[in-house]
Amino acid sequence: MKRPGPLFTLLAGLLLGLFMLSLNATTGSEAVSSTPKKKPPTAAASPAPTKTTTPPSPSPSRVSVPDASYAGRTDDDSSAVAVTVRDRKAIAYFCDGRAKESWLKGDVKDDGSMRLTGKNGDVLNGTLKEGKRISGTADVGGGHYGFTADKAKKPGGLYRATATVRGAKVDGGWIVLPGGKQVGIVTRDGDPQAAPVIDPETGAVTVDGQQLTARPATP
Amino acid sequence: MTVDPNAATQGFPSPEPVRPRAGAARYLVPALVAAAVAVALGVYGRVHDPAGTAFNIAGFSSTSAVKSWLATTAFFFALVQLVSALMVYGKLPGPRWASKLHRWSGRIAFLVAVPVAVHCLYALGYQTYETRVLWHSILGCFFFGVFSAKMLLLRSERLPGWLLPLVGGLVFTALTLIWLTSALWFFRTFGVTT
Numbered sequence: 256m257k258r259p260g261p262l263f264t265l266l267a268g269l270l271l272g273l274f275m276l277s278l279n280a281t282t283g284s285e286a287v288s289s290t291p292k293k294k295p296p297t298a299a300a301s302p303a304p305t306k307t308t309t310p311p312s313p314s315p316s317r318v319s320v321p322d323a324s325y326a327g328r329t330d331d332d333s334s335a336v337a338v339t340v341r342d343r344k345a346i347a348y349f350c351d352g353r354a355k356e357s358w359l360k361g362d363v364k365d366d367g368s369m370r371l372t373g374k375n376g377d378v379l380n381g382t383l384k385e386g387k388r389i390s391g392t393a394d395v396g397g398g399h400y401g402f403t404a405d406k407a408k409k410p411g412g413l414y415r416a417t418a419t420v421r422g423a424k425v426d427g428g429w430i431v432l433p434g435g436k437q438v439g440i441v442t443r444d445g446d447p448q449a450a451p452v453i454d455p456e457t458g459a460v461t462v463d464g465q466q467l468t469a470r471p472a473t474p
Numbered sequence: 475m476t477v478d479p480n481a482a483t484q485g486f487p488s489p490e491p492v493r494p495r496a497g498a499a500r501y502l503v504p505a506l507v508a509a510a511v512a513v514a515l516g517v518y519g520r521v522h523d524p525a526g527t528a529f530n531i532a533g534f535s536s537t538s539a540v541k542s543w544l545a546t547t548a549f550f551f552a553l554v555q556l557v558s559a560l561m562v563y564g565k566l567p568g569p570r571w572a573s574k575l576h577r578w579s580g581r582i583a584f585l586v587a588v589p590v591a592v593h594c595l596y597a598l599g600y601q602t603y604e605t606r607v608l609w610h611s612i613l614g615c616f617f618f619g620v621f622s623a624k625m626l627l628l629r630s631e632r633l634p635g636w637l638l639p640l641v642g643g644l645v646f647t648a649l650t651l652i653w654l655t656s657a658l659w660f661f662r663t664f665g666v667t668t
Contacts, residue, residue, distance in 0.1 A: 261625035264581050268588045275592040408523055409598070435603025456598065456607075457538065459663055 327404035410455030512619030519600030
């Protein structure tokens with residue numbers, strides 16, 4: 256037990272790591288929203304350096320609605336549902352991974368409930384429970400589905416990419432479920448098909464030979 | 475004649491039985507530390523809520539680009555490690571300062587790799603959604619474990635001759651695979667950008 260050099264090396268690495276971690280925890284707080292996109296600071300964003308998932312002291316009348324994404328499946332397991340909440344506005348995506356999809360939007364009410372509407376009379380009614388999950392029903396394309404969507408950790412959530420590839424309007428939506436499984440549809444000029452897999456870390460996806468970037472969808 | 479009860483008696487048998495235990499500790503301590511480091515990193519990455527993002531360095535387009543270049547720097551010094559190690563062991567002709575080169579290139583490689591790992595664990599966590607990502611997560615934790623073992627082993631003397639090259643080789647292999655599954659993938663997917 257003689258040479259102290261290797262120990263100093265390990266110690267230096269440990270200190271550097273802890274230093275970087277504290278730097279991340281303090282300076283990273285404003286960018287801590289789970290989207291890379293810049294957004295104005297919200298009332299819901301807590302100034303605490305550590306990211307707490309529990310909202311601070313919810314009052315009985317007005318439920319705190321943290322900015323977050325939720326992803327899950329319908330009760331019959333046929334489709335996936337994801338909801339992203341920002342500033343008490345919500346966007347939802349319903350997708351069966353083959354042909355049926357719907358984008359829905361709306362506001363989150365004070366009691367944590369939401370009624371989101373989409374094209375062709377599609378409706379999603381949901382309630383945010385304990386800031387952990389949204390459950391409710393979705394009426395999409397003539398079907399009636401119950402669903403539960405749990406709060407999604409990165410890279411889980413809702414992604415969207417729109418572009419024009421060789422003259423065709425391409426609109427892709429992806430739900431990355433807890434555990435990493437993806438459900439997505441790419442619509443080319445109104446023709447929906449199963450989507451290729453995106454890289455959830457970067458959003459990179461190749462559609463018809465064209466490299467696109469799917470971004471976290473926000474209301 | 476009386477016998478002095480306090481007279482010095484014959485000493486206990488020389489501390490021979492302690493030797494093997496100390497010998498085993500030379501291997502056991504590094505192995506246990508390595509396991510603890512690897513498991514701790516993995517558990518932290520798995521359990522804590524990935525922040526998704528962390529601070530960036532000016533001049534780079536994304537944290538992924540920063541990490542890719544830092545990782546590439548670490549990998550470059552790892553290659554220096556391999557060459558200088560062969561020099562130290564006399565397998566390659568080398569200068570007299572080869573061991574110094576080995577020590578310092580290793581330190582730099584390690585210290586450059588630490589911020590990358592911090593970002594990985596803080597922002598992304600331990601993930602398994604793809605084969606590439608799974609292996610990267612496993613090897614990332616393994617690397618810092620086996621590196622700790624290597625550092626601790628260096629403090630012992632009279633190790634079997636094959637042990638340090640073996641552990642060093644593991645460190646090098648792990649770092650290479652980590653680089654292949656991250657930085658090389660990044661450069662191939664997004665181009666060699668800053």
